[in-house]
Amino acid sequence: MDATLVGGMTGVLGALVGGSATIAAAWITQRTSSRRELVRMELQKRETLYGEFINECSRLAIDALAHGLDKPETMLSAYALLNRIRLSSSDAVLAQAENVVRRIAEQYFSPNISLEEIGAVTRSLRRIRSSRSVRRAAPNLNRSAPQGSVSSRISAVFAASSCASFQ
Numbered sequence: 001m002d003a004t005l006v007g008g009m010t011g012v013l014g015a016l017v018g019g020s021a022t023i024a025a026a027w028i029t030q031r032t033s034s035r036r037e038l039v040r041m042e043l044q045k046r047e048t049l050y051g052e053f054i055n056e057c058s059r060l061a062i063d064a065l066a067h068g069l070d071k072p073e074t075m076l077s078a079y080a081l082l083n084r085i086r087l088s089s090s091d092a093v094l095a096q097a098e099n100v101v102r103r104i105a106e107q108y109f110s111p112n113i114s115l116e117e118i119g120a121v122t123r124s125l126r127r128i129r130s131s132r133s134v135r136r137a138a139p140n141l142n143r144s145a146p147q148g149s150v151s152s153r154i155s156a157v158f159a160a161s162s163c164a165s166f167q
Contacts, residue, residue: 045088046088049084049085049088050085052081053081053085053097056077057078057100057101060075060078061104061107062118064104064105064107064110065107065118066112066113066114067112068108068109068112075101075104075105075108078101078104079101082101085097
């Protein structure tokens with residue numbers, strides 16, 4: 001073989017390998033970036049969904065303390081959000097969300113609580129500062145009050161509606 005031919009082929013093969021490596025690196029970088037963006041978007045979507053669920057359940061939990069379930073469509077938005085959670089969340093998150101909605105529905109069928117009683121329990125709960133404290137304190141509040149008492153029912157509703165176990 002002629003030396004000029006070998007030199008030319010070496011140059012062409014070198015350019016081919018170098019170009020292929022550049023293309024492969026760009027493809028891998030783009031793929032990783034796209035995957036990272038999809039994960040970020042999914043997390044943002046779940047965060048928004050959980051925020052809507054917490055807002056709606058908090059509103060319904062307070063409403064359930066003072067009112068009965070006069071219109072079943074009152075719970076419609078909570079069930080709609082629960083079904084959206086069912087589509088995108090883990091089994092553990094879904095179980096907690098179902099538990100929250102169930103406890104709110106149970107509270108609607110329990111005797112109503114006066115505003116003074118709600119205020120008294122709210123003042124006693126102000127000492128609890130974080131959702132982890134609520135989760136740790138709620139079982140103690142339930143055990144310290146007689147079963148079926150106003151305080152135990154309000155504590156159960158507040159603990160359930162805090163949705164502190166969403167991760």
